Amino acid sequence: MWDDLLGQPRATRFLRGAVESGRVSHAYLFVGPPGAGKKSAAKAFACALQCDDGGCGACSTCGRIRRGVHPDVRLVQPEGAQGYVKEQVTDLIRDVWLAPVEGPRKVYLIESADLFNDSSGNAFLKTLEEPPEDTVLVLMAHTLDAVLPTIVSRCQTVRFRRLAPSEALAVLMEKTGARREEASGALAAAGGVVARAREFLASPGRRAARDVILATLKDLAVMDDLDVLNAAKELLTAVKAPLEEVKAAQTAELETRAELMGRGSLKALEERHKRELTAREREGVGEVLNVAEAWIRDCLVMSLSLPSLVVNPDASDAMVEVAEVVTPSAATTALAAVNEARRRISYNVSPQLAIEAMLFDVREVLRCPR
Amino acid sequence: MVVPVEELKPVYLIISEQKLLVDQALSRLKKRVGEIADLDYNMNVFDAENAVVDEVIGASNTLPFGSERRLVVVRNIEKMPKSGLDALSEYAADPSPTTVLALAGEKLAKNTRLYKAVDRIGGVLERKAPTRRELPSAVRSMFADRGKEVSLEAAELFVDVVGYDLQQITAEIEKAVAFVGKDVREITRADVEQVAAATGKRTLFDFTDAIADRDCRRALRLAARLIGEGTASEHALHAMAVRTLRDLIAVQSLTERGTTNIHDIARQMGRPDWQIKRLPRQARAFRPGELVDLLRAAARSEAEMKTGRDARLVLERWIVKVCG
């Protein structure tokens, strides 16, 4: 599992040393820019703590932690629009005091630690200082400055550095054996996050969703209104298709665990599986938007005769025509449409409607790219 | 010793509309108490439906046998009569320190004495039901449990028509399953519309019809009525009207492609003839490009609704625009 931590030798050495020497603190704060691999590291750390073989990466425990469905490794994200709300923290604190379901301990992976405000942060301090002995809290944040000092002082800080794009590309190619072209497209789809790009490369379904958005963009200018609606539908279907891969893994897990678990726990497991599917669907939509954004950017850099900056070289045929006519301001308008879709989906607007509106906006730009 | 004993609350209230979430929380609590108590001798389980509250309180006031704690569980707390709830809130104000009393069930209002009493000692564990966004998928798997397949589109329509109440959703699912009969495996959008019409939700389709007719007065009046009587939320009406826009766009494009026969149009849209027969005429009342613009406006207005603007006002403004 430590293998999942890409390009972060110092953080890896530190965490690994803590586990192997048996000197694990009760609270950590992982700090680093988006895409640096904090979440992968947090999961690898959780595996090392929970797995009987110190995080082998191959057993059911490791597999479920990686997929975010292990009952004793809880991923916590802010529920309020502005961050962590008091009720969520109260609930979290109560949960911390319940027993682990399976293993010897529980690990909480708490994202966006900068989004604790004074009130929710203070409510959490006592627990952060002295959680039950069988609990490890891993908080994550982009920068140290944004986190309440009272939280920082109660955690062991672990820093993650930003990988340069060329470095990310090299690491990804080395770990997966992918060709430069594939790796570059995967990184663009994964928003530059190496760990996600790696998963992306391993998933035929997610690569197929990328193909669908690329094909849609290629033909978008000549599509009629109904074609566009159908393309949006097809895109969402393609985003959902990789979920079948997840479902297959889930079914296998249900079968192997059925003998070991009571009915109640099985139902709880199914519930966790459902949540996993929702999260993956969101991620899938995000990937499609990343690809669209990268494609438009590629058209722009081609129009500026900078072909070496293209990140989707496998789709460059379709870009040539657009690149001949597109202006920087037209490209900016199209990029804004993609961003708007991303923003709307984050507000829980139906992904279908958000993507339809985006495709109609981009079509307008492609038809009249001035 | 892993758990500091004093961290266990003397009374827990475990609440979720989802029974399985309640079960999950109960089993975790049971495990925690089991670490410090031999539950073979120190546990009682009651069902509020037929339990006598004095017996519950009696069990809670009993000292543990050879252990540090006793566990008393009361299920289906929502079925407890008011007198019972009052007695329990009195107990919660001064609970036995050697007992963990777990009151579990679907719901208990926040303004009840019991809720407040348990909340005061930090014992409320509320588990959330699926969000509105997750409901269509939940509906699909509920249908799947009954051997029926439903497309996501039909499931979304189903949620818009039926509303967000899980109990009502369950009841309407039973109706829909009975409606199509046991030989039919797939439940279509047309089936959902027919079930809805049969169960007094016809007005919803009068509303979308008014939208397609660009009849502003009728659309606003029906929207006000549906929202007022609690039949549909602003979000549901918006979603249904957006579906109508998509239908109109489809018909307009098909007509431009040269498909004019109503039967052919229906077949290409995968819908029965009767459901779409008025659409071609209605679609003609929109200028080229107008429907697409309205759909983009719909994305804007949905974002406004979801970011806390006055949903009713946003919906009405959009309706006026559509009917323009």
Ligand SMILES: [Zn+2]
């Ligand atoms: Zn393992």
